[in-house]
Amino acid sequence: MFNEVKKSIQWGEETLTLETGKVARQADGTVIATLGETSVMANVTFAKQQKEGQDFFPLTVHYQEKYYAAGKVPGGFFKREARPTEKETLTARLIDRPIRPLFVEGFKNEVLVMCTVLSHDLVNDPDIVAMIAASAALTISGAPFMGPIAGARVGYEDGEYVLNPTCDDMHDLRNNPDQRLDLVVAGTKDAVMMVESEAYELTEAEMLGAVTFAHEQIQPVIDLIIDLAEDSAKEPFDFAAPDYSAIFEAVKAAGEDKVRAAYAITDKQERVAAVAAAKEEIKASLTEEQLADPSLGTALKKLESSVLRGSVVKEGKRIDGRALDQVRPILAEVGLLPRTHGSALFTRGETQGLVVTTLGTGDDEQMIDALTGTYKSNFLLHYNFPPYSVGEVGRVGSPGRREIGHGKLAWRALQAVLPAATDFPYTIRVVSEITESNGSSSMASVCGGSLSMMDAAVPLKAPVAGVAMGLVLEDDGSYAVLTDILGDEDHLGDMDFKVAGTENGITSLQMDIKVAGITPEIMEKALAQAKDGRMHILGEMNKALSAGRTEFSAHAPRIETMTVPTDKIREVIGSGGKVIREIVEVSGAKVDINDDGVIKIASPNNDSIQKAYDMIHAIVAEPEEGQVYKGKVVKIVDFGAFVNFFGKRDGLVHVSQIENRRLNHPSDVLKEGQEVYVKLLGFDDRGKVRLAMKMVDQETGAELPPEEKKKKEDAE
Structure with a gap:
């Protein structure tokens, strides 16, 4: 009934298997790729006729993560996968970018590629598996596709490149000092087609080495796809490129x-x-x-x-007359908006971004429900590209794939220099409003985002700048690498190569190619030229703000962090949240408690923070023997007075410990509601508190030195 074909290789530490012929046989090409226990099904269908008047290539790539793949039920009310998550959108773009240039020139029939995650072992990321499955499905479909391609993820740990590191290794690089790179490379047998990365100040040589390592590692995967196609590929679609x-x-x-x-x-x-x-x-x-x-x-x-x-x-002449390695004029400004926590306007030629930073508390963290589990993110970067930025009239709606992709690129570039959450307990949201665009608005978002956070007093490890490189590659092998490309140079050129980083190294790299790949020589030249451009831009940014501010905006929240024993959390929260609500109401501060006992107290008013801190401290702290406390008399009895001296804790001042003289009754010198200073003498056998007043100066609260006590006793 089935004409199954299955091929496997050992790839890194896992087995990679490609299989076809059993599932979804009515699609033009279907391949299920499995790495470890992560499986992705890719289905390819394409129209056999071109629509009349079609003047572009209508390729659509979808990537879907099914929650059942990880044994989970979707969150929310509907309990069904709905709109694409950010991860799904970014992965769809990741697959689209290297395969799009490899369709035969002139082919404009509609093509649909669907990748569905069927099983996820929480170890191997499905995005690489999906890319391989999509390439294999296209290769066997008969479509005029000049592949195959393959992809790999590369880490960099202890000076060594790591093939396909685990999901846990890549989850939070900012808090994993051992792992300095998350790089995805896609390519053909002969050349690199696409690069996407998040890096922690790697040098140009280290990045080039990582790309080369990845290209070497994908070769056996390309051979595996070819082996599968030899046994299962359909007859090539009869297509001849039009002669125009x-x-x-x-x-x-x-x-x-x-x-x-x-x-x-x-x-x-x-x-x-x-x-x-x-x-x-x-x-x-x-x-x-x-x-x-036509x-x-x-x-x-x-x-x-x-x-x-x-x-x-x-x-060697560009549209605007610049030299090939010249950056457009730059003007950077900060502190434009009076009520925001940080703002910057970054203008480079006819590209401009208004970038705003907002500081929030733990309540503002983004909750992300992923196949690998639910986690929080305290750094958000949102990129907006309105039609007016290019002088057009257009529909305005929810963020599209381009906006999500550009925002994620800027996020990757900036997150490498953020302070640790333990050192800076704020949620940071950066919003880039592109107000003008003529090339590389994502890199303007990086530059403006860096300045905006510095203006908001976020203690960045170093400023970050980004630049977009272009390429014109002729058939005879001659080429030119362009620094800071215009929109037309991107549109009509062969490469869009974005590089962001600090003075010390690269923090993000993204490359898209419109030809059948580039050589290491071209990439090395582009990286070197990009470094010169990045240094120039950092110098121009330095004119606007040379170092991060040390004072927050008057409108930004202040956050004080304290840690309490985990067994005291219940006491701080109280029954039904009664205690913490009272703390918030009385102090006016925002209080956030996590399961580890870390409490964040936030307010623009320092007095509110101190009030909440004192109230929490009074609940969780234990009184120390020998210390002096200010308290209030709550009850007078024949043998002494009970004083509330530490939160809700009361203790007894025996009549003999009130003054250095004999009293007929404690009420001779005390009355209920009176404020007094007491010294904690200790606890009796039953745990009851013993207090004393007579060795404390009741005017100042200072403990009397021994000679003063003796004088008082003698005088009395």
Whole structure:
């Protein structure tokens, strides 16, 4: 009934298995990949005809994590997987980026790739397994895909690269000093296609070594996919790329000079208008038959690309006249918004980000429900890209894949320099509002985010800057690496290579390629050129704020941390939360208690924090023998007075310990409600407290020295 094909290899410390032919047989290609006990099913379907008038490649990649894969029931009211989580969105992008450039040029049929996590062993991350499964499914589907690709995750521990480290190793790098890298690399047999990383100030050489190591480690996986395809692949889809050379020559003859003149304009909006006008002039000179050619749009885009690329590689001339390694003019400002906790405006050429930092308490941490378990995050970075930033009218809705991806890239770049949560007990939220965009707004978010947090008095280990590198690679092997690319250089070039870091090293790296991969030589040159650009940008940022502020905004909460014994937590909370509600109400401070006994007290008012601290301390602390306390007389009896002296704790001052003279009755000198100073003498055999007043100066609360006690006794 089934024509199953299964192939396996030993990959690192686990067995990697690919199987097809048993499940989802009506899809064009289905592969279940298993690493350890983590299994992902990838299904590929593609339309056999192109939609009329289709002028782009409609590839859609979905990645879904099913909670049953880890033996869990989804949280929330509906108990069903709903909108994609951030992890699912980021993984879908991770798979999309290396496979998209490998479809045959001119193929514009609709393609759907669906990856579903079926089993998760909580050790091997499903994202790498999903990428391998998707590549294998595409390879056997018959689609015009020039793969296969494979992917691997690399860690860096004790100076050694680690293949596919565990989920636990990668969960919280900020609090894992032994692990300095979370790098994902995807590539073909011959070249690297995609890089994504979070790093802790690694050098350029260390990062290049990690990428090279990953590319070496994916080779047996590519061989495994080829082995699977030899036994199970479908016949290749009959597709011939359209020949648009004739229409391209006509377009080129009609308007190459016009397009070249338009691209000589440095202002983005004027250039866009001039390019559009040039295209209309070209169309006006074409015949009706040429206008009806379905490849006209492709030819026009190729003309734009050839004009830009030719001037860059042959003449070393960029659109805005800059040198290949030159960064656009930068202006950085901080403290723009009076009521926010920290703010910065970072402008680089025609790209600008308004970045705002808000400090919150433990209650503001984000709760994340993942397959690996539920955990909290105290650093959030949100990136917004409104239509007005590029001078367009567009629909505004919930964040899309691009916004989530760019925000995560900036998050990775900045989290490496954050203080430990034990040293800085705040929740940090950074929001980047992109107000202008013409290339690399994510790196503007990194620069602005660093300045904004410094303005908010977040004690960063070092400032972070980011720069986007581009590449123009010609068929003859000649190439040019561009620093700080414009939007058009990204759109019409061959690489988008973003590098962020401090003076000491790289904190994040992201590379996307539009050609069939790049060589180590090009990557090494790009990294070196990016370092020069990063140092320049850090110098410009330093002009706005050379060091983090030491004082919080008047509107930011102050947080005091104290630790209490875990067996005292119940007393602080009280029955039904009665005690802690009273503390919050009386002090005006916000109180957060975790299971380890760490209590965070937050308020913009220091007096409120101190009041709450004192109230909690009175509950959990134990009185110390020999110490003097201020108390209040709560009851007078024949043999002495009971004094409330430590929280709700009372003790007896025997009549003989009130004064250094004989009293007929304690009421001779004391009355209920009177405040007195008492010294804790100790506890009797039954645990009852023994207090004394006579050796304490009742005016100052200071314990009398022995000679003073003797004088008083003699005088009396």
